[in-house]
Amino acid sequence: MTRMIRIFDTTLRDGEQSPGASMNVEEKLMIAKQLARLGVDIIEAGFAYSSPGDFEAVRRIALEVEGPVVCSLARARPEDITRASEALKGAPRVRIHTFLSTSDIHLKHQFRMTREEAKKRAVEMVQLARTYVDDVEFSPMDASRSDPAYLCEVIEAVIAAGAGTINIPDTVGYAVPQEFGGLIKRIKDSVPNSGQAVISVHCHNDLGLAVANSLAAVVAGAGQVECTINGIGERAGNTSLEEIVMGLRTRRDWYGADTKVVTEELSKTSRLVSKITGMVIQPNKAIVGANAFAHTSGIHQDGLLKDKTTYEIMRPESVGLEQVKLVMGKLSGRHAFRQRLEELGYKLTEDETNHAFERFKRLADQKKEIYEEDLEVIVSEEVAKMSERVVLKSFQVESGTNKTPKATVELEIDGKLVSHSGTGDGPVDAVYRTIAAMTQTKSKLLMFGVNAITGGTDAQGEVSVRLEEDGRTVSGHGADTDIITAAARAYLNALNKLAYFAAKQAEGIQKVSLI
């Protein structure tokens, strides 16, 4: 049977402890509403005592967000607990989360309390919180560096005082998985009344182990995991919600546990939190990073195209993304190349594909990523080139102020070199008129456009033209760092397509559509 693990989201409290991530009331409310759509069980909306803004955020979220339990953090001090209760007053499902350290390091250096004093304070504050609300959580801060025997004593006492959830924090991210799982098991086995409370965990990522520690705790019997969207939080952050949730969902076979999170909302929630907090998501971040479902290498892309299960353990749709992204670049192979061309509407023969693929690989050696626009240029230039009647050999243009532009163009037409000169209204017009005279085309130029394709220092200028002849319209593209060369190529590209289609039509074949 699958055990359901409660998801306690603390993006709005511990997440806000990330440097620079503070959120105003409206922003917190927006995130809380999205967390409710995501289906988390508990939202820790803030720390009501810490500021009037946080008090207001807790109050409004508790009253306005439907679904999850809404919680406020409170130190083990009467003024904090009373303030939390005021913020939560009148709301339907609320929790007070109070905490006090149990480690000797904290008790000695920060709290200047004895173990007995701390235990007494913890019990009194849980009892006080219970006078306000039924649902009280207690965290023995720095639990993972506490003496386990004393920790268990405190836990037993606060459960007896009325705490329904005991949250075990690895406050400084010091624990390692087997050890942390062992601690949870020890608590479950040796605290006599542990069965009366949900055992929760709250891990920090200082050693990059927050998710691993939380999963180890689930194996050991933890029933609640505290986590944040995108793993934000104090220092290196907290357990990432999307990772723990997808870890349990994807490996339910192993953990025998799951959550009620609507995983299709994960990407949207992640983007919202990133936008509001200004905390950028690293591209290789599991589940929600830009590259999490992107496949770059030809061998992986080939496998995926044959069957998704070859290289995919989760469907991107399951986290709210539309589809697998095949990144076209120098490591891609023919299968992915052909697939991408088909998506763009090009159905090429084997020969045409191979020809275009060679040019693609050459370009990919020079550019980091190949965009759709690059592929369009490659196909329209390379495929038409295979049946090119007319090839540009060279040209010169003379132009300047007070001078009629003159072009001299050398073409190879059906294998024969031909040279001709002509004039025009500008340098491009001179080249176009000269080519038109040489090829004796009857086509009409419907459109001429210049674009800078892709950005950066490796950008090429692209010229696009549209020609019409005998009721057939074709586009032509030419790319070059010299814009007149790009214009000449675009014109010849379109003229060659007209010739290609005319020839295909004569053969009764319509093999490829290049518009």
Ligand SMILES: CC(=O)SCCNC(=O)CCNC(=O)[C@H](O)C(C)(C)COP(=O)(O)OP(=O)(O)OC[C@H]1O[C@@H](n2cnc3c(N)ncnc32)[C@H](O)[C@@H]1OP(=O)(O)O
């Ligand atoms: C592990 C965690 O993430 S805990 C949550 C951490 N989050 C925050 O601290 C954010 C919100 N905090 C704040 O706004 C402020 O720190 C406040 C309003 C809570 C307190 O501000 P100040 O009164 O100026 O105290 P300051 O923050 O400098 O020091 C903390 C005090 O709280 C005490 N304290 C800390 N944790 C607890 C606790 N769990 N229970 C009781 N007292 C505590 C400290 O011992 C110290 O007391 P002292 O002044 O008697 O030495």
Ligand SMILES: CC(C)C(=O)C(=O)O
């Ligand atoms: C308040 C507690 C749970 C905390 O954030 C921690 O110990 O890290």
Ligand SMILES: [Mg+2]
């Ligand atoms: Mg924390």
